[in-house]
Amino acid sequence: MRYGGESRTRLLLIILIVTALFLITLDLRGVSILNGARQGTQTVLSPFQKAGSVVISPFKNFVTDVTHLGRTRSQIEKLRADNAKLRATLLNRKNADAQLQQLKSVLDLAGTASYKIVNVRVISQGSSQSFSQTVTIDSGSNAGIKKNMTVLSQTGIAGVVKEVYPTTALVMLATDPSFKIGVRIAGTQQIGILSGRGTRSGSLQLLDNLTTVKAGDVLLARGSVANRPFVPGVPVGSVTSIDNSAGQIAQSGAVRFYTDFSSLGVLAVVVGAPVNNPGDALIPPKPVPTPMPTVTVYVTPSPSPTN
Amino acid sequence: MLTRQLSLSAPIIFFVYLFQEAVVNQFKLPGGGFSLFMIFALLWAVISTPEIAALTGFAAGILMDMSQSSGGPVGQWTLIMILVCYGVSYLGYGDGNINGNPIGVIFFVVTANLGAKISFLISGILLGVATGSFSQILLTLVGNSIWTIVITPIVLPVFSYLHNLVFETRSSL
Numbered sequence: 001m002r003y004g005g006e007s008r009t010r011l012l013l014i015i016l017i018v019t020a021l022f023l024i025t026l027d028l029r030g031v032s033i034l035n036g037a038r039q040g041t042q043t044v045l046s047p048f049q050k051a052g053s054v055v056i057s058p059f060k061n062f063v064t065d066v067t068h069l070g071r072t073r074s075q076i077e078k079l080r081a082d083n084a085k086l087r088a089t090l091l092n093r094k095n096a097d098a099q100l101q102q103l104k105s106v107l108d109l110a111g112t113a114s115y116k117i118v119n120v121r122v123i124s125q126g127s128s129q130s131f132s133q134t135v136t137i138d139s140g141s142n143a144g145i146k147k148n149m150t151v152l153s154q155t156g157i158a159g160v161v162k163e164v165y166p167t168t169a170l171v172m173l174a175t176d177p178s179f180k181i182g183v184r185i186a187g188t189q190q191i192g193i194l195s196g197r198g199t200r201s202g203s204l205q206l207l208d209n210l211t212t213v214k215a216g217d218v219l220l221a222r223g224s225v226a227n228r229p230f231v232p233g234v235p236v237g238s239v240t241s242i243d244n245s246a247g248q249i250a251q252s253g254a255v256r257f258y259t260d261f262s263s264l265g266v267l268a269v270v271v272g273a274p275v276n277n278p279g280d281a282l283i284p285p286k287p288v289p290t291p292m293p294t295v296t297v298y299v300t301p302s303p304s305p306t307n
Numbered sequence: 308m309l310t311r312q313l314s315l316s317a318p319i320i321f322f323v324y325l326f327q328e329a330v331v332n333q334f335k336l337p338g339g340g341f342s343l344f345m346i347f348a349l350l351w352a353v354i355s356t357p358e359i360a361a362l363t364g365f366a367a368g369i370l371m372d373m374s375q376s377s378g379g380p381v382g383q384w385t386l387i388m389i390l391v392c393y394g395v396s397y398l399g400y401g402d403g404n405i406n407g408n409p410i411g412v413i414f415f416v417v418t419a420n421l422g423a424k425i426s427f428l429i430s431g432i433l434l435g436v437a438t439g440s441f442s443q444i445l446l447t448l449v450g451n452s453i454w455t456i457v458i459t460p461i462v463l464p465v466f467s468y469l470h471n472l473v474f475e476t477r478s479s480l
Contacts, residue, residue, distance in 0.1 A: 009361065017389055024386065028434070034381045041374070208450075
């Protein structure tokens with residue numbers, strides 16, 4: 001220590017220390033002037049603090065990200081996982097909504113005809129390697145399903161139960177080439193046999209050569225003995241074209257199935273036929289044609305010069 | 308002469324205090340962060356005469372006590388900063404190996420910073436101020452010291468230059 005003005009410095013030091021102790025005493029005794037001074041300082045500082053907060057906000061976020069790098073990364077991973085989970089939930093929800101709509105339609109169809117049904121879900125599409133068209137449903141003999149029972153979709157016939165297992169069953173779709181069903185034309189009650197062709201279009205063969213059929217006619221299931229494999233009155237499809245070739249014994253034609261076999265989700269197996277034949281009660285309503293907008297153009301000829 | 312020096316020092320002190328409150332305090336740094344204002348006050352004291360150092364400590368302490376984030380009673384930081392600033396200046400005054408050497412200055416600042424914090428804790432306990440858990444205190448002390456070691460060399464040239472401008476007695480470090 002080679003500082004010269006020691007006595008003055010010590011005096012200053014003592015004064016400052018006494019002042020500090022005085023301030024502490026005042027504060028501990030609750031003198032309001034010190035609280036006021038602190039509040040005043042904060043009042044002065046707050047605009048600067050607000051401005052500083054705005055100005056350095058991007059940099060602050062960067063620093064916070066850097067200092068919390070590990071935490072931020074784990075948070076991002078968590079959010080990604082949550083996002084994926086929510087996407088899956090949303091997808092399932094959409095799927096469930098679609099299945100709910102199908103189920104409602106199936107129930108409407110079965111309820112109209114008083115069919116006793118078991119609702120099932122398609123759990124597997126059959127392999128196409130054997131050229132058959134089948135689906136596997138999630139209910140079997142435990143649910144009362146037996147072989148040769150009618151299977152309904154939301155719009156009409158879907159197929160017939162081919163094999164039954166305790167908890168599942170195999171359904172042969174109406175599009176299967178070996179599928180055959182006795183049908184009648186709604187209204188005229190003419191009968192025929194409809195065969196699957198591997199597509200949504202089936203082949204119709206009428207049995208009576210005196211009957212006539214036209215495009216747009218609705219085909220319904222004629223029903224089988226003891227209602228197996230087919231219950232009566234189930235909508236099958238509509239005639240799309242007629243083959244009037246000469247030399248044929250009876251008329252034949254192509255039929256478009258009501259069921260969309262590409263989107264089978266919920267089906268119903270008819271386990272009990274109605275007491276009374278529903279007749280034509282299940283005929284689907286005809287689609288309402290969409291009105292085509294027309295444009296009328298008015299042309300007013302301009303006066304042309306005469307020669 | 309002293310009046311001129313103090314009048315020049317005051318706006319610098321206030322500016323650094325403002326910077327501390329408006330900018331540095333915005334960052335939530337690990338280990339409790341650092342106090343640029345305290346580093347400034349201690350640096351200023353180390354390279355000043357004890358008389359100036361005591362006054363610097365007093366002004367810095369008053370401002371620190373006025374800060375909303377100060378937990379103790381008004382005057383607590385004032386008392387501590389007076390003693391610490393005077394102490395570091397008294398110990399190093401005239402010794403070129405300390406206040407003429409950047410490493411010596413940094414060492415003094417870091418040590419004084421730690422000493423001030425510990426003094427604040429002890430005096431706070433005596434005055435009945437809640438201090439928190441021991442582990443948290445230890446973490447803050449260690450973190451604060453590390454930050455001070457990092458920050459002091461960065462700001463030393465700037466503060467030394469300003470000190471030289473005001474007092475015109477020493478060469479800048």
